[in-house]
Every structure is written in C-alpha cells, then in structure tokens.
Amino acid sequence: MGVASDIRQMFGYPFMVNAFRAGTIVAIASGSMGWFMVLRRQTFAGHTLSLVGFPGAAGAVLLGVSPALGYFGFCIAAALVIGLAVRTDEAGTYREESALIGSVQAMALACGFLFVGLYHGNLNGLTSLLFGSFLGITPGDVLALLLVAGGSLVALCLIARPLLFTSVDPEVAAAAGLPVRPISLGFLVLLGIAVAEASQVTGSLLVFSLLVLPAATAHVITGRPLLGIALSMAFAVLVTWAGLVIAYFTPYPTGAFIATLSFGAYVAARVIRLGSHRSRFQASVASAGVRA
C-alpha cells in the first residue's frame, strides 16, 4: 500500500516522468545497438566512442551551445575516424593499435577536462557530464531523443540482415557481394549515435553499462538473433527503470545502480549457464556410461 502510493507520488513529478520516458528510449536504442556491438566484438571501440562524448559535451558547453550537439558531433566523428582508420583485418597490429587508442582516449579526456576548466565551470556540471543526471530532462529533450532513436532504429532494421551476415562471417559475406566495409562503417555511426543518446542520461563514463551489459547477458542466454535483441532491449529497459526508481528513493546517482544491477544480471546469467552446462555434461557422461 505504502509502496504503491510512493510510486504514484513519484510519477506525480514531471521530471520523473520525463526521466522514465528518456530512459526507456535510450535503453531500447542501446540495447539493440549493443547486441550487435557485442556480436562484432567492438567493445573497445564502443568504450572509446563513449569517452569521446565527454570532451564533445564539455566543448559545446564552453561554446554556449547545447551539450547534445557536442555529444552527437564528437561521437559520430569519432565513429567515422575509427571506421576509416582502424584496419580490423590485420590481427597482428593489435598491440600498436591499443597503444594508439589508449593515447587518443587520454588526450580526448584531457581536452574535456581543459574545456571544463576554461568554462570556469562548477564541478556539478562536470560530474553530470561524466556520471549522468536524469534531472532536468525537458519534454523537448525527450522528443529529440525519440526522433533520433526512431531514425537510428529504422536504419538498423534496414541494414540488420546484411549486418548480421557480415558480423558472423565477413569473408563469405564479401564473397556473396555484400559491401562489408560500408556496412560496418554505417554500423559504427549508428553506434556513435546510440552512445551519444545514452551519454545524456548515464554520463560518458557509464554508457557502457547500458550498451554492453544487457547485450552480453542476452548473448549468454541465447544465440538466436531476434530473441537475443529482444532480450537485450528488455534487460536494458528493466535495469534503467529499476535504477531510476532506486535513485529516486536514495540520494545516490542513477548510473551506479544501473551498472550494478545489470552487472548482477550478467553474472547471474553466466552462473546459471555454467550450472546447466555442467548438469548437461554430467547427464551426457552418465548416459554414455549407461550405453557402455
């Protein structure tokens, strides 16, 4: 009874309603993009994209334009740079490449710090860029998020089948005449858009929690694409809602709870799968013993 009235009271605040709307949109977008990102093993690229959003947003604040512009601009630009510059076909270049990506990451973050310093900014602005804030989301923001997410989901649906094909087996896809490079570049741009969207809710440092963890959990549970994407989106939405509710009733930030809840779900899925593997293994050993 008390819980129900508490929840009703929570939705009495317009900012919480907006936060739930924005969180749901962002969770659906990053759940679906994240599934493909985990499938394609591009988590390091996703990590870099999410960090690049921070100097983008800080620079936009410094110039007096909307941080959303900075997030989208920098994330999409970084996606293009990574897609065009990094050759994934040479596995041996990994060492030099990771040193390069690491240096670029540090430089991007340092620039973000400089921009915030130049802004003579208050530190609350900095922490909300880094760790996210669900307060102060306006209905206009929600509409913008909805339009961008809708557009990128439509684009994802259009390239989903060839993208799946090229992700699972790039050589055969290339042999079948699919434009592998443009497709992967297009996907990176979509990923950049999803990261830029999610950054506005979770902050640059915790985007990963919505992008990687629900998708990784779905991959642990099922290998089937459609079911996996649906599960990934559902997990992302659930942890976002739960994170928002917990953050509403405690003085602590949303991102921490979203990260912890989705990590818990991931660990639980791994443990359950480990258990079922072991019992299946034991069953097969037992049946083999019976046959022998």
Added chain:
Amino acid sequence: MDTPSMLGSITSVFSHPFMRDAFLAGTGIAASCGLVGYFVVLRGQVFTGDALSHVAFTGALAALAAGLDLRLGLFGATVAVAVGMGLLGRSARADDVVIGSVFVWMLGLGVLFLSIYTAGRSGTNGTQGVSVLFGSILGLSPAAAGTAALIGVSVCALIIAVARPLLFASIDEAGAAGVGVPVRALGIGFLAIVGVTAAETTQAVGALLLLGLLAAPAAAAHLLTTGPYKGLALSCGLAVVAVWAGLLLSYVFGWMPPSFAIVATSTVIYGGAAARSRVPVGRRGRTGAGRHELRTPGGDV
C-alpha cells in the same frame, strides 16, 4: 607573452615550493611510468592498464568514503586487482566483453562511493572526486611528494633489476620458461608493479588520464627504436620530458591545467614519433619485421 618575461617566469618556477614538490614527485612518477609502460606496450597489456586506472578511481573513493587515507585505497585496490588478474592469467583468459563488464561495474561503484563521500560532507562538492579523476599534482603536500618520488625510484629500481628476465619472458615466453625463468611469477609480479604505478600516477595526472603517461611515451619509444634497452631509456626519458614540459607549460599559461598539459605533451611526442616512423617506411621496406619478432604470443592477460 614576450620572450624575456617567459624566460623570467621559467627561472622563477623553482622559487615556489609547490612547483618544486610537483617537479620532484612528477619526475619519479614519470620515470617509473616510462619504464613500466615500455613493458606494458611490449606485452600488449594496455587494456589491462586501462582497467587498473578504473580500479584506482574506485579504490581511492572507497577509502575516502570509509574515512581512510586516499592512498591506502589507491594502492590496495590496484595491487589486489592486478595480482588477481595475474592469477586468473592465461588459464582463465577473460575476453574484452568480460573485462569491459567488470570495468563498468567498478566505475559504477566508484560513482556510488563518490556520492556517499560528498553526501557525508556538504562543503566539498565533489572536488576530491574530480582530483582523483584528473589529478592534482600541484596540490601535493611536501611529504606526499617525497613519498611519491621515493615510490617512483623504487619502482624504477625493481624494473631495472628484473629487466633482463622480464624482456626474455615478454618476447619469448616458451623459451624463457624452458631455460628456467619463472615466467608466471614474473608476470604476476609485473602486474603488481603496474598496479603500484597506476596508483602512483593517479595522484599526478588522475585515473582517467593515466594512459597518456603510461602508453603514449612507451608507444613512441617502440616506434623510434627496436633495441630493448635503448627503448626503455627512451621511454623513461620521453615520459620525464612530458611531465617537465607539461608543468612548465601550465606554469607559464595559467589557464592550462597541469594534467592536460602533461598528457598533451606526451601525445604530441607520440604523434611526432608516429609521423617520423611512417614517412620513410617505403624506403626502408618492411623494417616492421624487426618489431614483429618482439610481438608476444598472447594479448592482454
């Protein structure tokens, strides 16, 4: 700013005690970062270094939230996680999804500790969190600077002491194990040293900018020379130069935070090295083959 006054301000740098402390601590930190970073890049463990920087953030804020000394959490968390990763090691190789999942959860915890800490003290307003993330080398106390320099020197001495077997183990693990080099213990010990370095560097440039000092000078050294001892010395020297130049730059140009100036300098050094190594590649043919031999069989731990 015209030249004479710039020179004047550079000579007046050392009249400030906080600048002397910053140079003292910064030199020790940079030298250890350069030496350790050379091996980190050689062994393909940049992503592991990235992981440890996230851990450093969480450890520091956990200690602050619990009311302990910041450095206790920094060193405790990074060394414990580094040794844990080393123990899991090759047998239970974590892929990038697993590493990424653990990182982001660690960061989430760090954020939670940050808000617990700031909620407990109304005035501080997250300043400590920001200085853990982005460093505060100019804010070190003389005692802290002395400790940082001492730890830096000890790390350097340790690395130099194990340089020969560590090089052998990094380049040809099977061969080293065959001759009786304790490869596994060496790998775990090295990760512990990386943990100490990460904690140490977090005090100077912050957890988020760690790779700027750990990876960039070392990567530049790898691009400029293939000789291991030359590379070690070069990497160490470049890191020290980056810190000195960064400190001077931020002293002369007051709007530049020192951690930005340090990371920017080391990135410029890396960019220069990359440009230099790229230009004559057509003439030299595939000199990259020399580097190819240095490649480790495994990637990240």
